[in-house]
Amino acid sequence: MALTHRSTNLLKPLSAAVPFTSSLRRLFSTDDATAITVETSVPFTGHKCDPPPRTIDTTPKELMTFFRDMATMRRMEIAADSLYKAKLIRGFCHLYDGQEAVAVGMEAAITKKDCIITAYRDHCIFLGRGGTLVEAFTELMGRRDGCSRGKGGSMHFYKKESGFYGGHGIVGAQVPLGIGLAFAQKYSKEEHVAFALYGDGAANQGQLFEALNMAALWDLPAILVCENNHYGMGTAEWRAAKSPAYYKRGDYVPGLKVDGMDAFAVKQACKFAKEHALKNGPIILEMDTYRYHGHSMSDPGSTYRTRDEISGVRQERDPLERIRKLILSHDIATEKELKDIEKEIRKEVDEAIAQAKESPMPDPSELFTNVYVKGFGVQSFGADRKEVRAILP
Amino acid sequence: MTVVFLGIGATAALTSANSFDSKKLHISSRRLVSETKSTFFVVRSDGRLNSGSNRRAQILITNAVATKADSSPATKPGHELLLFEALREGLEEEMERDARVCVMGEDVGHYGGSYKVTKDLANKYGDLRVLDTPIAENSFTGMAIGAAMTGLRPIIEGMNMGFLLLAFNQISNNCGMLHYTSGGQFTIPVVIRGPGGVGRQLGAEHSQRLESYFQSIPGIQMVACSTPYNAKGLMKAAIRSENPVILFEHVLLYNLKERIPDEEYVLNLEEAEMVRPGEHITILTYSRMRYHVMQAAKTLVNKGYDPEVIDIRSLKPFDLHTIGNSVKKTHRVLIVEECMRTGGIGASLTAAINENFHDYLDAPVVCLSSQDVPTPYAGTLEEWTVVQPAQIVTAVEQLCH
Numbered sequence: 001m002a003l004t005h006r007s008t009n010l011l012k013p014l015s016a017a018v019p020f021t022s023s024l025r026r027l028f029s030t031d032d033a034t035a036i037t038v039e040t041s042v043p044f045t046g047h048k049c050d051p052p053p054r055t056i057d058t059t060p061k062e063l064m065t066f067f068r069d070m071a072t073m074r075r076m077e078i079a080a081d082s083l084y085k086a087k088l089i090r091g092f093c094h095l096y097d098g099q100e101a102v103a104v105g106m107e108a109a110i111t112k113k114d115c116i117i118t119a120y121r122d123h124c125i126f127l128g129r130g131g132t133l134v135e136a137f138t139e140l141m142g143r144r145d146g147c148s149r150g151k152g153g154s155m156h157f158y159k160k161e162s163g164f165y166g167g168h169g170i171v172g173a174q175v176p177l178g179i180g181l182a183f184a185q186k187y188s189k190e191e192h193v194a195f196a197l198y199g200d201g202a203a204n205q206g207q208l209f210e211a212l213n214m215a216a217l218w219d220l221p222a223i224l225v226c227e228n229n230h231y232g233m234g235t236a237e238w239r240a241a242k243s244p245a246y247y248k249r250g251d252y253v254p255g256l257k258v259d260g261m262d263a264f265a266v267k268q269a270c271k272f273a274k275e276h277a278l279k280n281g282p283i284i285l286e287m288d289t290y291r292y293h294g295h296s297m298s299d300p301g302s303t304y305r306t307r308d309e310i311s312g313v314r315q316e317r318d319p320l321e322r323i324r325k326l327i328l329s330h331d332i333a334t335e336k337e338l339k340d341i342e343k344e345i346r347k348e349v350d351e352a353i354a355q356a357k358e359s360p361m362p363d364p365s366e367l368f369t370n371v372y373v374k375g376f377g378v379q380s381f382g383a384d385r386k387e388v389r390a391i392l393p
Numbered sequence: 394m395t396v397v398f399l400g401i402g403a404t405a406a407l408t409s410a411n412s413f414d415s416k417k418l419h420i421s422s423r424r425l426v427s428e429t430k431s432t433f434f435v436v437r438s439d440g441r442l443n444s445g446s447n448r449r450a451q452i453l454i455t456n457a458v459a460t461k462a463d464s465s466p467a468t469k470p471g472h473e474l475l476l477f478e479a480l481r482e483g484l485e486e487e488m489e490r491d492a493r494v495c496v497m498g499e500d501v502g503h504y505g506g507s508y509k510v511t512k513d514l515a516n517k518y519g520d521l522r523v524l525d526t527p528i529a530e531n532s533f534t535g536m537a538i539g540a541a542m543t544g545l546r547p548i549i550e551g552m553n554m555g556f557l558l559l560a561f562n563q564i565s566n567n568c569g570m571l572h573y574t575s576g577g578q579f580t581i582p583v584v585i586r587g588p589g590g591v592g593r594q595l596g597a598e599h600s601q602r603l604e605s606y607f608q609s610i611p612g613i614q615m616v617a618c619s620t621p622y623n624a625k626g627l628m629k630a631a632i633r634s635e636n637p638v639i640l641f642e643h644v645l646l647y648n649l650k651e652r653i654p655d656e657e658y659v660l661n662l663e664e665a666e667m668v669r670p671g672e673h674i675t676i677l678t679y680s681r682m683r684y685h686v687m688q689a690a691k692t693l694v695n696k697g698y699d700p701e702v703i704d705i706r707s708l709k710p711f712d713l714h715t716i717g718n719s720v721k722k723t724h725r726v727l728i729v730e731e732c733m734r735t736g737g738i739g740a741s742l743t744a745a746i747n748e749n750f751h752d753y754l755d756a757p758v759v760c761l762s763s764q765d766v767p768t769p770y771a772g773t774l775e776e777w778t779v780v781q782p783a784q785i786v787t788a789v790e791q792l793c794h
Contacts, residue, residue, distance in 0.1 A: 115543070117539070146576070147576065148574060148575050148576035148578070149576030149577070150576075151573055151574060151576055152574040152575060152576060153574075156574040156575065158574075158575040158576075158578050158579065159578075160575075160578040160579060165539070165542055165579075166571075166575065167574075167575070168566075168567070169566070170562055170566055173535060173562055173563060173566060173567060175532075175535070176531065176532040176533070176534070176535025176536050176538075176539065176563065177535050177536070177538055177539030177542070177567060178539060179532070179535070179536045179539060180535060180536035180537060180538060180539020180540040180541070180542070180543075181539045181540070181542065181543055183536055183539070183540045183545075184539070184540040184543040184544070184545045185543075186521070187495065187521060187522075187540070187545060188543075188545075206531075207529075207531045207532045207535065210527070210529035210531065210532035210533075211529075211532045211535070211536065213527055213529070214526065214527060214529065214532060214533065214536065217527070218521070218524075369577070370572050370573045370576060370577040371572070371573055371611055371612050372572075372612065372614070372636050373572060373580050373635035373636050
C-alpha cells in the first residue's frame with residue numbers, strides 16, 4: 001500500500017545523516033529476510049475450532065511498516081479531532097485511535113482482492129486499503145476531491161479498486177452487504193474472502209444472525225469481525241448483551257477471540273480465518289480492542305467510563321507502544337529514529353490537511369449527479385413495430 | 394363547458410391500429426377553450442351532419458370503443474401466455490443473456506416461486522443462481538445489494554411486497570443512496586420485484602401498496618406492470634438498467650392472458666402507455682386500476698364521453714412528457730389509483746401536474762384512491778376500499794359536466 005513505499009524511501013536519507021552505527025540498522029529496517037518470532041500477548045480462544053498458534057514470524061520490514069502505518073492512522077485521527085473542534089469537519093466524526101491494530105493486522109494478512117466492509121468508524125480502514133491522507137481529509141471537509149466527491153462524509157468512505165466497500169451509517173446494515181460480497185465471490189468462483197466488520201453494539205442486531213445463517217447455509221467465504229471496544233456508544237457491553245462472548249454468538253459457526261490491540265494477533269487470526277472461510281464457510285472473529293475517544297466527537301467518552309480506565313488501557317495495551325517496544329527490543333531502530341518517523345508523519349498529515357483545505361467545495365451541479373446512473377445503454381422498442389423508439393439517456 | 398366541433402368529414406389517422414373501420418366517417422375535432430357559443434356541427438353515427446344546440450347527449454363519437462381487428466389465431470403473430478409466464482420469459486431471456494443475473498427470494502428455487510414466476514429456473518440454472526433464501530427479507534435484500542456492489546445483477550423477489558417493509562432500511566439507505574454517497578463508485582443494478590395490491594380477501598397485512606412508501610427514496614426507479622406485454626418488457630428493461638428498479642406486480646393480474654410478440658423487445662422504463670386515446674378527459678392509472686378504468690370507459694363511451702386512458706407505468710419518475718401532452722389536449726385530469734389517499738402516487742402526481750400544467754387545466758385534478766383504511770377481510774368491505782368502475786364514471790361525469 002501507499003504507506004509502505006514511503007517508509008523504505010524516507011528511511012534512507014534519514015539514516016544517511018546519522019552516525020555509522022545506524023547505517024547498520026538501516027539494513028535491518030528494510031530487511032525482509034530476517035525472521036523475528038513474536039508471541040501474541042494472550043493465546044487465542046476458539047469456539048468450535050482449533051485456535052492458531054501464538055507464535056508468529058515477522059520481519060523487521062513488517063515491524064517498521066506496522067509502526068509507520070499505525071502512527072499515521074493515529075496522527076490522522078488526532079488531526080481530525082482538532083479539525084472537528086475547529087468546525088472544519090461537521091456532523092458525525094467517529095475516531096478509531098486505539099483500534100489501529102485491527103486495521104493494520106488485517107491488511108497484512110490479506111490482499112486487495114479480498115473485500116472489507118465496515119461501519120462508520122472507517123477512516124483508518126480506508127487508509128489501510130490504500131486510501132491517501134489527502135482523499136480522507138478532503139472528504140471529511142466535504143470538498144470536491146474527497147474519495148466520495150464530498151457527498152459522503154465521514155461515514156461514507158469507499159474505495160472500489162482496493163476492495164473497500166465502506167463506510168455505512170446504519171448500525172449492522174453493512175453485515176448483510178458483507179455477506180453479499182462473499183456471495184458474489186463464491187458466485188464468481190474467486191478464491192477471495194469478504195470481511196464484514198461490526199461493533200459490539202451491532203452484534204445484537206437481528207440482521208447479523210440472519211446473515212450468518214445464510215452464510216453458513218451456503219458456505220460463503222465470509223468472515224465476520226466484531227470489533228469489541230466494549231461500549232456501544234454509551235452503553236457498556238454487559239448492559240446490552242446477555243452473552244458478551246461475541247465470538248461464541250455464532251453458535252454453529254466457529255469463532256475466535258483475539259487480542260485486538262496486538263497487531264500480530266490480528267494478523268494471525270485473519271490469516272487463519274481466511275484459510276478457514278475458503279474451505280469451510282463463515283467464521284467469527286472477536287477483536288478485543290478499545291477506543292480512546294468517545295463514540296463520536298460529540299461524546300466526551302468519560303461519562304460512562306472512568307478516565308483511569310482509558311489511561312490504564314493506554315499504558316498497558318496501546319498497539320503503537322507494543323510495536324515500538326518490539327522494534328526497540330530487537331534493535332531494529334533507535335528511539336530517536338522512531339520519534340523522527342513520527343515527526344515526519346506529523347508533517348505529512350499537516351501537509352495533507354493543508355492540501356485538503358485548498359480543495360474547492362463541490363460545484364452546485366454535483367447536487368444532482370450520481371443520483372441515477374447515466375448511460376443505461378438500453379434500447380427500448382416495441383417489437384410490433386420493429387423500430388427503435390427510444391434510447392435511454 | 395361548450396363543446397365545439399369544427400372541421401367536417403376529414404378522415405383522421407388513428408393512433409391505434411386496432412380500432413379502424415374505414416366505412417365510418419371520422420371527424421377531426423378540435424377543442425376550443427372559448428366561452429362563445431358559435432355554430433357547430435354534430436356528426437351522428439350514421440355520418441349525417443347536424444347543427445345543433447349545446448346538448449351533450451347529441452354528441453356521438455363514431456370511433457368510441459376500441460375494437461380489435463378480427464383475425465384467426467393461426468395467422469396471428471406472437472404467442473399467447475399469462476402474465477406470470479411473460480415475467481418468467483423476460484427473466485429467463487435475461488438470465489440466458491447475462492451470466493451475472495441471478496434471482497433470490499423465498500421459495501423461488503425448488504418451489505418454483507409462489508406465483509410461479511421462477512418455475513423450473515432452478516433446474517436450468519442451478520441453486521446458486523436461483524437462490525432459495527431463508528425468511529430474512531432484511532438480510533437477503535442486503536445480501537443482494539452487497540453482491541450488486543461487486544457487479545452481479547440480482548433480482549430480489551419479495552413473496553409479497555408487504556414483506557419488503559422489513560427490508561426498508563436496506564432499500565432506502567443502501568440500495569437507493571450508495572451510488573450517491575460513494576461519489577459514483579458503486580452502481581447497484583438490482584431489481585426488486587413482487588406482488589402487491591389488494592387481492593381477494595387476503596387481509597390487511599397482505600394487501601399493502603408500497604409504492605407510496607418507496608416513492609421518496611432518491612436513486613431508485615419504480616415501475617408497475619399491468620399486461621403480459623408490458624410485464625415482460627419492463628422486467629427486461631429493469632434487469633438491464635444500471636439503477637435499482639422496483640417492479641410492482643399485482644396479485645390479481647398474474648393470470649391475465651395476452652398475445653405477445655415472438656421477437657425480443659425491451660420497453661422504456663420511464664415511458665407511460667397510451668391505452669386509449671381520447672379527447673375529453675385524461676385518466677391516469679396504473680396496475681390493476683387500469684382494468685377498472687377500461688371497464689368504466691366502456692360505460693363512459695356509451696354515455697358519450699371520450700376518455701383518454703394512460704397507464705403511467707413509470708411511478709418514479711413520472712412520464713410528464715406523455716402526461717403533459719395529454720393534459721394539454723384534454724384539459725381535465727382524473728387519477729385512478731390503488732394507493733392510499735394520503736401520500737400516495739396519486740398525491741404526488743396531482744402535485745406534479747398542478748405545478749407543471751396548471752395553465753392547461755380547466756378543472757382541478759381529481760384523484761380517486763383507495764380509502765385510508767387497513768384492507769378488511771370481508772369481501773364487501775374490501776370492494777369498497779378500492780376504486781370501483783362506477784365511481785370512476787361518476788367522477789368523469791362530474792369533471793366533464
